[in-house]
Amino acid sequence: MIDAAPNPRLGRYIETPVAGETVRAFVPPPLPPDPPIDVLGLIDRLSLAERALGRLDGITMLLPRQELFLYMYVRKEAVLSSQIEGTQSTLSDLLRFETEAQDGEPIDDIREVSNYVDAMMHGLERLDTLPLSLRLIREMHGRLLQSGRGETKAPGEFRRTQNWIGGSRPGTALFVPPPVSELETCLDALERFFHDETSRLPALIRAGLIHVQFETLHPFLDGNGRIGRLLVTLYLCVHGVLRSPLLYLSLYLKTHRAEYYRLLQDVREKGDWEAWLDFFLTGVTETANQAFDAATRIVDLFKEDRERITSDxxxxxxxxxxxxxxxxxxxxxxxxxxxxxxxxxxxxxxxxxxxxxxxxxxxxxxxxxxxxxxxxxxxxxxxxxxxxxxxx
The missing domain is CATH 1.10.10.10 (Winged helix-like DNA-binding domain superfamily/Winged helix DNA-binding domain)
Structure with a gap:
């Protein structure tokens, strides 16, 4: 009997000493996946996602104050993305903090969210002069952790020590990212994929691949989830899928976080990229439709209230x-x-x-x-x- 060939989509494990224990650190294969992604099986989901993004782009072009909607939407994403990491601040907390109208709130939480806004806007503005790159990612990370609880976690620097995800110690971790000795090679391969056109994969599919790969590499001591979610929107803006950076998946991932974490792990353990991409494209569709609905209702609210002011x-x-x-x-x-x-x-x-x-x-x-x-x-x-x- 001939053994089946190993699945090239699966990575390899390296035994690594961490804090007095030996753990199996995971090193993923470079993107794109091999065998190639079954795009045909995802075509319906992809079509719905692209249509929803096109509709969102259309309504934002009609907004009387597009920059105002972006201002608020960016802050909503900052709150949601930070909440996934454990902060308790709300959007109202942040807006009141920014207008200096609030005292006595949990200042570290609000500062973390405010830093996220700064990191996000910095990344979007730098895309005019700098390509999506490891350098840009480090710059955004430096701003994300510039003050508050993250300032001791090497802001703007890729990690030089082993980290792990879940568990109270390395030996009980749910997942151990690549060892430092492999990290630079993995990151270089990811950066090359940012600009790869040879696979001819749709940009939405590539954005979904990039997000998982970044989360798997977990290259920072802190802030990986927030930067990884932001990468999706930056990538879609760079490739013209979005004219305005209005797609943020944190509400969808917050709502479905158990399934999100399970699918990330299934990619690592089973090479099941298609299940992840099906979930990701569904999230893009739902998120874009929610943003479209919010933009429409805000425009209607402003119009209705201004008409009432004029008449009453x-x-x-x-x-x-x-x-x-x-x-x-x-x-x-x-x-x-x-x-x-x-x-x-x-x-x-x-x-x-x-x-x-x-x-x-x-x-x-x-x-x-x-x-x-x-x-x-x-x-x-x-x-x-x-x-x-x-x-x-």
């Missing part, structure tokens, strides 16, 4: 100017509005009273001084799905 406010001109700023920042104080609108304090306060009467904004601190107003219906749309892990 006794001071429509100033109320519209104040509303304009609430579209940009859902939490504001009267002092901030005086500074930003150029209106006098009595005029701003009268406009705020009018917007409260119309039910468009609400004051929620109950304080006499330093009152904070919020655009609550706008926040409800933005906050969907952003309860911390374990509370929803």
């Amino acid at each position: 406010s006794a001071r429509a001109g100033s109320a519209l100017r104040v509303h304009d700023w609430f579209e940009q920042a859902p939490f504001l104080t009267s002092g901030q509005l005086v500074e930003r609108t150029g209106l006098t304090a009595p005029t701003v306060n009268a406009a705020l009273a009018d917007l409260e009467r119309l039910g468009i904004i609400e004051e929620f601190t109950g304080r006499k001084r330093g009152r904070v107003f919020r655009y609550h219906r706008y926040l409800e749309i933005l906050n969907e799905g952003t309860d911390p892990v374990g509370t929803s």
